[in-house]
Amino acid sequence: MTFELSEDILEAILNTGKEMVKVSNLEDLAHGDTNELSKAVTCLKDKGYLTESGDGLSLTDKGTVKAAQVARKHAVLTSFLTEVLGTEPDHASKEACLMEHTVSSETIERLDTFLEKRSSGHKTGRGRGWRRAAGQEKTSPQEHEGHAGLTKRNPIVSLSECAEGSLLHVSMIRCFGKHSRLIDLGVIPGELITLRRKLDNHAVVITVKGCDIALSPEVAENIMVERCNTQ
Amino acid sequence: MMRRAVLIGNPSVGKSLIFNHLTGLGVEVSNYPGTTVGLMSGIVRHKDTEFTLTDLPGIYSLSGRSDEEKLVREYLITGDADLIVAVLDAKHLERNLYLLLQAAEIRKPLVIVLNMMDDARSAGKIIDADVLSKKFGVPVIETIATEGKNLEKIADYVIGDELPVPGIVPRYDHHIEAAAKSLQKYHDLSEAESLFALENVSLSSLSPEVMESAAVISSEIEKRHMMSPDQIIGANRHNTAKTISEEVTTLSPQKKRRDLDSLLTRGFPGIPILIITMVGILSIVFLLGGILEEGIIGVMTTYLLDPFHALDLNPFLDTVGSAVILALMSGLGIAFPYVFLFYIFISILEDTGYLTRAAFLADRGMHRLGLHGQGLIPLVLSFGCTVPAIMSTRFLPTRRERVIASVLVTMLPCSARTVVISGIVASFIGFGAAFSIYGIVFILVFVLGCVLSRITPGEQYGMILEMAQLRRPIPKYVVKKAWMRVSEFLYIAMPLLLISSVFLGIFEYLGLVTMFESFIDPISTAVLGLPGFAFTALMFGILRKEMAFETLAIMGGTTDLASILSSSQLYIFALVCVLFVPCISTIAVLMREIGVKTAALITVFTLTLGLSLGALLHFVFMLV
Numbered sequence: 054m055t056f057e058l059s060e061d062i063l064e065a066i067l068n069t070g071k072e073m074v075k076v077s078n079l080e081d082l083a084h085g086d087t088n089e090l091s092k093a094v095t096c097l098k099d100k101g102y103l104t105e106s107g108d109g110l111s112l113t114d115k116g117t118v119k120a121a122q123v124a125r126k127h128a129v130l131t132s133f134l135t136e137v138l139g140t141e142p143d144h145a146s147k148e149a150c151l152m153e154h155t156v157s158s159e160t161i162e163r164l165d166t167f168l169e170k171r172s173s174g175h176k177t178g179r180g181r182g183w184r185r186a187a188g189q190e191k192t193s194p195q196e197h198e199g200h201a202g203l204t205k206r207n208p209i210v211s212l213s214e215c216a217e218g219s220l221l222h223v224s225m226i227r228c229f230g231k232h233s234r235l236i237d238l239g240v241i242p243g244e245l246i247t248l249r250r251k252l253d254n255h256a257v258v259i260t261v262k263g264c265d266i267a268l269s270p271e272v273a274e275n276i277m278v279e280r281c282n283t284q
Numbered sequence: 285m286m287r288r289a290v291l292i293g294n295p296s297v298g299k300s301l302i303f304n305h306l307t308g309l310g311v312e313v314s315n316y317p318g319t320t321v322g323l324m325s326g327i328v329r330h331k332d333t334e335f336t337l338t339d340l341p342g343i344y345s346l347s348g349r350s351d352e353e354k355l356v357r358e359y360l361i362t363g364d365a366d367l368i369v370a371v372l373d374a375k376h377l378e379r380n381l382y383l384l385l386q387a388a389e390i391r392k393p394l395v396i397v398l399n400m401m402d403d404a405r406s407a408g409k410i411i412d413a414d415v416l417s418k419k420f421g422v423p424v425i426e427t428i429a430t431e432g433k434n435l436e437k438i439a440d441y442v443i444g445d446e447l448p449v450p451g452i453v454p455r456y457d458h459h460i461e462a463a464a465k466s467l468q469k470y471h472d473l474s475e476a477e478s479l480f481a482l483e484n485v486s487l488s489s490l491s492p493e494v495m496e497s498a499a500v501i502s503s504e505i506e507k508r509h510m511m512s513p514d515q516i517i518g519a520n521r522h523n524t525a526k527t528i529s530e531e532v533t534t535l536s537p538q539k540k541r542r543d544l545d546s547l548l549t550r551g552f553p554g555i556p557i558l559i560i561t562m563v564g565i566l567s568i569v570f571l572l573g574g575i576l577e578e579g580i581i582g583v584m585t586t587y588l589l590d591p592f593h594a595l596d597l598n599p600f601l602d603t604v605g606s607a608v609i610l611a612l613m614s615g616l617g618i619a620f621p622y623v624f625l626f627y628i629f630i631s632i633l634e635d636t637g638y639l640t641r642a643a644f645l646a647d648r649g650m651h652r653l654g655l656h657g658q659g660l661i662p663l664v665l666s667f668g669c670t671v672p673a674i675m676s677t678r679f680l681p682t683r684r685e686r687v688i689a690s691v692l693v694t695m696l697p698c699s700a701r702t703v704v705i706s707g708i709v710a711s712f713i714g715f716g717a718a719f720s721i722y723g724i725v726f727i728l729v730f731v732l733g734c735v736l737s738r739i740t741p742g743e744q745y746g747m748i749l750e751m752a753q754l755r756r757p758i759p760k761y762v763v764k765k766a767w768m769r770v771s772e773f774l775y776i777a778m779p780l781l782l783i784s785s786v787f788l789g790i791f792e793y794l795g796l797v798t799m800f801e802s803f804i805d806p807i808s809t810a811v812l813g814l815p816g817f818a819f820t821a822l823m824f825g826i827l828r829k830e831m832a833f834e835t836l837a838i839m840g841g842t843t844d845l846a847s848i849l850s851s852s853q854l855y856i857f858a859l860v861c862v863l864f865v866p867c868i869s870t871i872a873v874l875m876r877e878i879g880v881k882t883a884a885l886i887t888v889f890t891l892t893l894g895l896s897l898g899a900l901l902h903f904v905f906m907l908v
């Protein structure tokens with residue numbers, strides 16, 4: 054427990070992207086058990102992963118490397134679960150949280166190679182797509198400050214999680230058989246789409262090939278997309 | 285032998301405008317065998333030559349599984365069309381090319397109509413029709429259907445001597461191409477058929493063996509690509525479409541136009557606008573329709589029914605004659621005030637493109653009832669008149685939704701039922717009681733919707749709906765569309781109305797009604813607590829719901845209903861009348877839209893529901 058909690062703490066601090074993080078912000082990780090939390094923090098400080106000052110906790114260099122490893126495992130596992138197995142993104146993220154502590158580095162390397170081969174094997178420009186996205190990533194370091202080398206692409210999320218106005222790249226459609234009309238309208242992997250409107254129930258309007266298309270929430274959540282950073 | 289041309293294209297590309305312009309008024313709406321999809325055909329007379337023109341439903345692809353897509357696919361592959369007229373929206377050329385490529389692969393004579401050239405130009409897109417024509421190997425006609433520009437050229441072309449077949453070959457993934465070739469060779473299929481087989485799309489000319497061997501090859505390809513052949517083929521076609529579109533289109537910078545959608549599709553102020561629009565339409569039709577209906581009934585009574593009675597024919601002829609007049613009154617009393625008015629508004633909403641925005645906003649609420657956003661229209665219409673409401677279920681994408689919507693629409697109180705509620709309950713018992721009837725009906729509809737959304741067979745698809753362009757409607761076509769609906773309604777409902785009215789008339793003449801009354805009296809008193817004449821009045825409500833109210837007054841011999849029936853009896857009468865058996869016109873439309881079997885089921889269901897609820901209420905009143 055303490056081992057998993059300490060990894061979660063490191064990952065959480067890294068993910069905030071801030072220099073300093075208050076201990077109180079980490080309470081959720083220990084499910085409110087402050088005793089457990091302070092034990093883990095002390096342990097991490099002893100091992101030289103964290104330093105504490107008046108403003109809060111910050112990662113040491115050693116801590117940053119460790120945190121990056123955990124975050125990478127998380128990202129690779131999540132993309133494997135969503136892209137290959139078609140798991141719901143929320144669920145996939147939770148599962149990945151559990152697996153990241155026990156999975157070996159070798160398995161992660163193999164999984165990553167597998168994912169990469171798979172995407173470049175696609176005929177429809179999926180490979181082209183993420184390489185372009187990866188290229189753009191360099192031009193917008195603010196997006197991934199401190200995350201360089203974690204993943205080679207932007208996270209793949211479902212359309213319903215994106216913000217209004219974002220330019221997106223379709224990477225996969227889950228439960229495809231049910232939504233074959235999407236192909237007819239041009240929503241296929243590799244296509245660039247714009248999220249025009251999003252209602253609070255996550256019904257969306259997207260622009261694809263110059264046409265506006267309304268999708269109900271259950272359709273939108275099955276479209277997996279990758280954010281494209283506009284210059 | 286007349287030539288036969290068919291119009292195909294995406295939804296709202298102006299096909300119907302072209303069809304209407306070329307055919308004039310001699311249009312015939314028929315159901316394609318085995319479906320409930322309406323197919324419009326007409327004869328075009330052009331330069332002393334005649335040809336038939338058929339308007340196929342607007343679709344995005346030939347490979348889909350909806351009724352419309354199946355119909356178009358069968359029609360193009362196995363039908364006897366001599367020429368395919370493919371209508372494209374020039375502004376959205378790339379997306380429209382997808383269907384065109386598919387249609388071109390069928391290798392039948394084809395001509396491309398590039399419509400909405402004006403829209404494309406104002407959007408800064410200049411399309412080189414010559415290059416497009418060379419690419420496909422068939423002529424391209426540039427048109428502006430809203431102005432009628434160049435539409436005659438289409439007719440010229442149809443009756444012309446040369447009808448070239450498109451020669452374009454889209455590039456497919458080499459595994460797909462190899463698989464298609466071998467299917468063609470072993471099963472003697474056409475190119476298009478082999479692709480349909482690979483996409484696992486049914487077609488009457490493909491035998492189960494062909495589908496089976498195609499399925500084996502498909503699963504091989506799917507393993508290799510981790511993508512199903514229909515996805516690969518779709519992606520390949522889109523890529524071809526993209527390349528062609530980029531080659532023929534020149535983009536010029538455009539002015540940024542005002543975006544009304546920022547108002548219409550946001551939760552605020554979109555939803556208030558939606559509510560105002562719907563309530564506005566409903567109340568206009570409610571008020572205006574009521575006045576018009578009264579007028580029509582009044583005029584017909586003064587100038588037709590009364591003079592007819594004055595003729596003093598023998599009693600049998602008088603009964604039959606007045607029954608016919610009564611049926612005419614019922615039919616026309618619905619057709620013009622309600623069907624026509626509603627369709628004027630609906631056509632305006634449809635032609636402006638607002639309907640799709642309304643559907644988007646309403647999607648959430650409709651979900652609970654097992655419907656999607658498009659289901660809003662029938663439900664709103666049903667407060668006016670059930671008939672146009674059921675006719676509008678045609679906009680719904682799946683049969684499942686059409687059935688659910690039809691059931692709910694049949695139950696919701698239409699304006700005629702409102703007359704019954706207000707005329708009987710509100711005036712003799714009170715407003716609270718009147719509202720409680722509405723309450724009971726709404727609860728029933730809600731519960732029924734929740735239940736139906738679980739038990740109705742058929743897959744539930746999410747809403748995937750293209751937002752139509754916002755544009756100004758053309759009054760001429762709005763009126764024409766509404767007019768077509770009215771004539772369609774009269775055509776299907778009139779015969780049934782006439783027959784049932786005449787039968788009721790004859791029964792009355794033979795004294796059967798009195799016999800029925802004395803027969804039903806004990807049962808009706810025991811079960812519903814209503815005297816026999818009240819039950820007979822309910823039966824007359826089948827012709828027109830208000831007639832239940834009118835007949836009750838006639839049979840009771842007084843307009844002061846409170847003097848002949850107690851409050852609880854009046855309440856039961858009104859509730860049963862509102863719920864049980866839809867009127868004859870509704871039954872006729874139900875039969876046409878969702879089939880005789882389902883229509884009969886709905887009728888029996890509402891009958892049982894109305895009677896059992898009435899009986900239950902009677903039981904409760906007795907206990908109290």
